[in-house]
Amino acid sequence: xALGAGALALVVLPLVGLLQRAPWSSLGRDLGAPEAxxxxxxxxxxxxxxxxxxxxxxxxxxxxxxxQRFPGRTLIRALVTLPMVLPPVVGGIALLYAFGRRxxxxxxxxxxxxxxxxxxxxxxxxxxxxxxxxxxxxxxEAAFRSMxxxxxxxAATLGAGPAYRFRRVTLPxxxxxxxxxxxxxxxxxxxxxxxxxxxxxxxxxxxxxxxLLVYLDIExxxxxxxxxxxxxxxxxxxxxxxxxxxxxxxxx
Amino acid sequence: xxxxATIRLALGTLELGVDLDVDESAVVAVVGPNGAGKTTLxxxxxxxxxxxxxxxxxGATTVEDPAIHLRVPPEKRSVGVVFQEHRLFPNLTALExxxxxxxxxxxxxxxxxxxxxxxxxxxxxxxMARHKPAELSGGQAQRVALARAxxxxxxxxxxxxxxxxxxxxxxxxxxxxxxxxLSRYPGDRLVVTHDPIEAAAVAERLIVLEEGRIIxxxxxxxxxxxxxxxxxxxxxxxxxxxxxxxxxxxxxxxxALVATGTAAQGPTFVAIRPNAVAVHRAPxxxxxxxxxxxxxxxxxxxxxxxxxxxxxPVPLIAEVTASSVAELRLGDGGAVWxxxxxTDIDTYPA
Numbered sequence: 001x002a003l004g005a006g007a008l009a010l011v012v013l014p015l016v017g018l019l020q021r022a023p024w025s026s027l028g029r030d031l032g033a034p035e036a037x038x039x040x041x042x043x044x045x046x047x048x049x050x051x052x053x054x055x056x057x058x059x060x061x062x063x064x065x066x067x068q069r070f071p072g073r074t075l076i077r078a079l080v081t082l083p084m085v086l087p088p089v090v091g092g093i094a095l096l097y098a099f100g101r102r103x104x105x106x107x108x109x110x111x112x113x114x115x116x117x118x119x120x121x122x123x124x125x126x127x128x129x130x131x132x133x134x135x136x137x138x139x140x141e142a143a144f145r146s147m148x149x150x151x152x153x154x155a156a157t158l159g160a161g162p163a164y165r166f167r168r169v170t171l172p173x174x175x176x177x178x179x180x181x182x183x184x185x186x187x188x189x190x191x192x193x194x195x196x197x198x199x200x201x202x203x204x205x206x207x208x209x210x211x212l213l214v215y216l217d218i219e220x221x222x223x224x225x226x227x228x229x230x231x232x233x234x235x236x237x238x239x240x241x242x243x244x245x246x247x248x249x250x251x252x
Numbered sequence: 253x254x255x256x257a258t259i260r261l262a263l264g265t266l267e268l269g270v271d272l273d274v275d276e277s278a279v280v281a282v283v284g285p286n287g288a289g290k291t292t293l294x295x296x297x298x299x300x301x302x303x304x305x306x307x308x309x310x311g312a313t314t315v316e317d318p319a320i321h322l323r324v325p326p327e328k329r330s331v332g333v334v335f336q337e338h339r340l341f342p343n344l345t346a347l348e349x350x351x352x353x354x355x356x357x358x359x360x361x362x363x364x365x366x367x368x369x370x371x372x373x374x375x376x377x378x379x380m381a382r383h384k385p386a387e388l389s390g391g392q393a394q395r396v397a398l399a400r401a402x403x404x405x406x407x408x409x410x411x412x413x414x415x416x417x418x419x420x421x422x423x424x425x426x427x428x429x430x431x432x433x434l435s436r437y438p439g440d441r442l443v444v445t446h447d448p449i450e451a452a453a454v455a456e457r458l459i460v461l462e463e464g465r466i467i468x469x470x471x472x473x474x475x476x477x478x479x480x481x482x483x484x485x486x487x488x489x490x491x492x493x494x495x496x497x498x499x500x501x502x503x504x505x506x507x508a509l510v511a512t513g514t515a516a517q518g519p520t521f522v523a524i525r526p527n528a529v530a531v532h533r534a535p536x537x538x539x540x541x542x543x544x545x546x547x548x549x550x551x552x553x554x555x556x557x558x559x560x561x562x563x564x565p566v567p568l569i570a571e572v573t574a575s576s577v578a579e580l581r582l583g584d585g586g587a588v589w590x591x592x593x594x595t596d597i598d599t600y601p602a
């Protein structure tokens with residue numbers, strides 16, 4: 001009992017602290033400040049971008065992991081989930097040495113196209129996708145794996161080829177799970193800090209997302225803005241949780 | 253187009269070895285007990301499970317031949333399937349379900365929907381077009397599944413236990429619809445069922461499948477009148493014995509003798525209708541040619557008739573009146589005598 005109460009206190013008291021110090025009266029002004037507004041807008045852009053990358057690349061990979069048998073599948077599955085447990089700052093450094101201007105892949109890319117990820121918005125998107133995509137892949141793979149194959153069989157006997165079956169039978173069947181995975185993945189991208197600041201940098205307007213600005217503000221004494229932005233992130237997290245409640249908080 | 257299949261495949265404990273020909277001339281039913289391999293046969297023909305060996309040909313097209321690594325996927329076989337569980341797409345309406353196959357093969361949306369509507373009407377469900385599968389009864393859902401399979405006009409139509417998952421009340425109507433649609437469908441039609449009564453209702457030809465092998469096949473009347481396996485005999489309600497005939501006497505495997513009305517030679521099946529068996533507590537007088545001793549066993553009452561199992565050298569089911577059950581106290585068990593006229597005994601080569 002007492003230990004349980006301790007656990008609850010550990011989770012709840014910080015929230016109380018945040019709400020108790022929140023600058024309710026100046027909230028509008030704090031969030032409307034050009035720097036804060038830019039960070040919020042950038043966060044929205046990059047998190048949606050990271051979600052788009054995650055869905056485009058992650059869903060097909062999840063399908064392959066769930067449905068195809070090939071050597072090394074277990075290894076690939078483990079690798080894909082690695083960013084979930086890897087310290088994000090390590091992820092950021094790793095990204096730097098791969099896709100950075102002097103990274104082996106980034107170098108080739110820069111040489112071929114003149115394009116580089118580092119220190120621009122696309123870098124922030126890549127960093128967020130790196131950290132957030134596993135959440136979508138894990139959820140989507142579980143959904144593909146547990147899906148009843150009988151509908152797909154029926155579709156095949158009706159003359160539907162693989163692509164048509166996937167679009168009209170498989171996707172609708174896993175849509176709720178995909179939506180949940182996407183929400184989770186998006187929320188994770190929105191809060192991403194370590195990988196972003198390491199890989200993309202901290203430039204207002206191009207890579208300075210909300211969590212980065214919160215950190216900067218609290219370090220430099222702009223407590224009001226930091227708290228106001230924190231409240232926004234907290235509200236978004238709660239909204240995602242409420243949206244997923246039937247899936248994850250439902251009674252067993 | 254004729255469906256010709258030689259199927260060899262092992263799946264778990266099942267070893268399926270079936271050679272069959274189906275053409276448009278008759279609705280064919282594959283009957284057999286659970287576990288005989290009926291569903292696997294359907295899945296193999298549809299391309300949902302690969303053959304180990306053999307060949308499947310539809311018309312002039314070979315769709316599967318492991319020897320040359322040929323395996324046409326289900327969607328390119330022109331084989332439609334009605335599954336035991338309707339397998340409708342839960343997110344689509346009845347109409348969209350029926351239109352699914354047409355849309356999948358590239359038919360424009362409006363035309364596909366118009367065709368689907370007419371198929372729904374044909375199975376008596378015009379009013380249910382906008383309903384989702386969850387809003388349909390079991391019988392209605394299976395009718396939509398039938399319309400959905402028919403709508404793509406496959407060369408071969410396979411039905412896997414189409415009535416099994418439907419409750420008894422809806423079964424009669426569904427059977428009626430199935431019978432009508434199957435008889436008018438111009439392609440090859442194969443129905444799988446564990447119930448010979450159901451098979452008799454929809455099919456003109458029977459194939460009896462047991463333990464992965466075809467035991468018997470032929471016109472419905474022939475198979476039901478002259479069963480060649482105990483399972484079929486039981487299902488159609490006949491006593492089936494086997495032995496070796498010499499002129500008008502058959503010596504059963506148990507050593508008992510059966511006198512028959514017609515002469516025969518060699519291994520022979522003996523079929524006796526339960527209502528041709530008379531039961532007595534004492535050796536009967538008069539001259540029935542066949543009188544066998546036995547023990548009265550289980551009793552099943554059905555209205556004013558009863559069926560009683562008689563064990564002994566000649567095991568039989570006898571159908572007697574309810575009054576003779578009381579008169580002879582058959583419920584008590586004990587020794588009885590069974591008699592059958594020689595002219596009531598049908599024999600045919602084993």
